[in-house]
Amino acid sequence: xSLLSVRDLRVSFGSPSGPVHAVxxxxxxxxxxxxxxLVGESGCGKSATATALCGLLxxxxxxxxxxxxxxxxxxxxxxxxxxxIRGRRVSMVFQxxxxxxxxxMSVGDHLVETLRAHGDLPAREARAEAVQWLRRVGIPDxxxxxxxxxxxxxxxxRQRVMIALALCPGPDLLLADExxxxxxxxxxxxxxxxxARLRDELGMAMLFITHDLxxxxxxxxxxxxxxxxxxxEEGPAAAVxxxxxxxxxxxxxxxxxxxxxxxxxxxxxxGSVPSPRDWPSGCRFHPRCPVAxxxxxxxxxxxxxxxxxxxxxxxx
Amino acid sequence: MxxxxxxxxxxxxxxxxxxxxxxxxxxxYLLALLAPWVAPYAGDDESRGRSWxxxxxxxLRESDGSWHTPFVRSVSFTFxxxxxxVWTEDSSCRxxxxxxxxGHLFGLADALPTPxxxxxxxxxxxxxxxxxxxxxxxxxxxxxxxxLGSRVSLTIGVVGVAISTAIALLVGGIAxxxxxxxxxxxxxxxxxxxxxxxxxxxxxxxxALPLDWDSRVVYLSIVLxxxxxxxxxxxxxxxGMIRSLRQSDWIxxxxxxxxxxWTILWRHALPQxxxxxxVQATLSIPGYIVAESGLSLLGLGIQDPxxxxxxxxxxxxxxxxIRLHPWSLLxxxxxxxxxxxxxxxxxxxxxxxxxxxxxx
Numbered sequence: 001x002s003l004l005s006v007r008d009l010r011v012s013f014g015s016p017s018g019p020v021h022a023v024x025x026x027x028x029x030x031x032x033x034x035x036x037x038l039v040g041e042s043g044c045g046k047s048a049t050a051t052a053l054c055g056l057l058x059x060x061x062x063x064x065x066x067x068x069x070x071x072x073x074x075x076x077x078x079x080x081x082x083x084x085i086r087g088r089r090v091s092m093v094f095q096x097x098x099x100x101x102x103x104x105m106s107v108g109d110h111l112v113e114t115l116r117a118h119g120d121l122p123a124r125e126a127r128a129e130a131v132q133w134l135r136r137v138g139i140p141d142x143x144x145x146x147x148x149x150x151x152x153x154x155x156x157x158r159q160r161v162m163i164a165l166a167l168c169p170g171p172d173l174l175l176a177d178e179x180x181x182x183x184x185x186x187x188x189x190x191x192x193x194x195x196a197r198l199r200d201e202l203g204m205a206m207l208f209i210t211h212d213l214x215x216x217x218x219x220x221x222x223x224x225x226x227x228x229x230x231x232x233e234e235g236p237a238a239a240v241x242x243x244x245x246x247x248x249x250x251x252x253x254x255x256x257x258x259x260x261x262x263x264x265x266x267x268x269x270x271g272s273v274p275s276p277r278d279w280p281s282g283c284r285f286h287p288r289c290p291v292a293x294x295x296x297x298x299x300x301x302x303x304x305x306x307x308x309x310x311x312x313x314x315x316x
Numbered sequence: 317m318x319x320x321x322x323x324x325x326x327x328x329x330x331x332x333x334x335x336x337x338x339x340x341x342x343x344x345y346l347l348a349l350l351a352p353w354v355a356p357y358a359g360d361d362e363s364r365g366r367s368w369x370x371x372x373x374x375x376l377r378e379s380d381g382s383w384h385t386p387f388v389r390s391v392s393f394t395f396x397x398x399x400x401x402v403w404t405e406d407s408s409c410r411x412x413x414x415x416x417x418x419g420h421l422f423g424l425a426d427a428l429p430t431p432x433x434x435x436x437x438x439x440x441x442x443x444x445x446x447x448x449x450x451x452x453x454x455x456x457x458x459x460x461x462x463x464l465g466s467r468v469s470l471t472i473g474v475v476g477v478a479i480s481t482a483i484a485l486l487v488g489g490i491a492x493x494x495x496x497x498x499x500x501x502x503x504x505x506x507x508x509x510x511x512x513x514x515x516x517x518x519x520x521x522x523x524a525l526p527l528d529w530d531s532r533v534v535y536l537s538i539v540l541x542x543x544x545x546x547x548x549x550x551x552x553x554x555x556g557m558i559r560s561l562r563q564s565d566w567i568x569x570x571x572x573x574x575x576x577x578w579t580i581l582w583r584h585a586l587p588q589x590x591x592x593x594x595v596q597a598t599l600s601i602p603g604y605i606v607a608e609s610g611l612s613l614l615g616l617g618i619q620d621p622x623x624x625x626x627x628x629x630x631x632x633x634x635x636x637x638i639r640l641h642p643w644s645l646l647x648x649x650x651x652x653x654x655x656x657x658x659x660x661x662x663x664x665x666x667x668x669x670x671x672x673x674x675x676x
Binding site: 056086096101102 | 569572573574
């Protein structure tokens, strides 16, 4: 049995001009210790998916479908039960390490608070364990850093602290919502290596959300490409990156410099991401798709063999 | 604690008005603390023969031309044709002002006869009385009463603000954090408290309580009444701050880590408002001081023989009184100094905590 199984998850937000369907029927599975890269442009529903997975959607959001963690259905849980899931079973690292730490609390206090919220351990032991966690995420001189405040740390260091915080309760699943987007490229690489190493050490599964294909290549076992609230293509990372079958994945990969070196202008996908208030009819990618024809404008494709497209590229 | 002290030092170093205010307040509160010792007389130590005695003249020179340490004369009065008091000094003896006299910081020593001055009467020296700031209708020393009264007037603001801030933190914190119907109910409650005209409610509440209570109970009831009126506005502001803080990334992050909502509220949300609260508390202390004075002035607060600056000013309510014995206005000067200092200090704190304003 897989650790996480999401079936037909829909998330919509109320708005004055009617409901906005941010996530519109996505399904995927995640095995124990597996890393799924969730890739897509801004506004495609990646973050709403992650937020739904830890039950932190704002009060006005409506969710349907099923999220099942080790066989436990999460969508029906009351807030109190969600709180016991969060941290202990599902934890999250956010995009912006600059604002995700309380500016008035020291690094040590953050860790001690989280450790004590989940395990009934005395303050002294919690501090010792907190130092261990700081060391584990590669913070030099961890004992001295315990009393540092967030503003005294660099962005990379703060993200390391966030990772330690997210992992110290021992979750089975880590949701990493663009954890490297706000960081320098060199720091990004370090954080990715750290996450990969911690995954090997601790064995937690990870849902790695990013818009950056270069990042997802480094960490993901499998990749799901999201477009306009749905999953366009899903498959093993190497296969999707080497031979994308959905026209959107192909366009996305082609527009990354360095993946397929060529001369001339860097290709881009024409048009822009449609608004969740007003999805196009049929296949939502058809207005921007180079291979779209009549059927694409009327019928939404169903996912077959990991690809939701009427005209997928044949497997080689 | 030490970052707060360092912050205060920084503010005082940068702002001269704040420095002076801080010094004035420290002096006033120190005097209030030591009042029974600094005041030369007990608050109810009266001398009816010296009703409305003016501030004592302090002499250094005897009538024979010799120099001495500061001393005062005994005074007595007769009425003139307009039935006004005419004060005369009795030059038969002098009363040196000495330190550490009879358990007080300073007082009058025993009478020393003036050399070469033959006593008119039987040779019994009249008793002396030191009135540095004059006397009231019953011949009580105004300075002593101001000092003793400052204990009420100066603490009522601090205690009142502490209580109302605690209520505001609780109500505003819970309302902002819980949201929904709890928020709605608590905010409507705030509005009800706010919409009643404050001073009438104050008088109503005071009138509802027995008038013959012990002065300590009266003090406590005044503090509670004032706090009861003061919390609502602050609670509304705090609720707004907590609501916006609730959207902040670190609160979302701590929710994602499974932190208990109470922990989030007390450890992550409320501490962010403490800078604002420090400013708000400092700026609202003067309001409490003035409100207590107003209440006591109307005879609803501290009652004679207990003293506070407000009920001392009761004696300066008519222009005729002020014309005849202007020193009865002096408690107002102390009130003014305390209120102005708290306001200036509050302004300096606000400037220091305001992320947008430059240091002024």
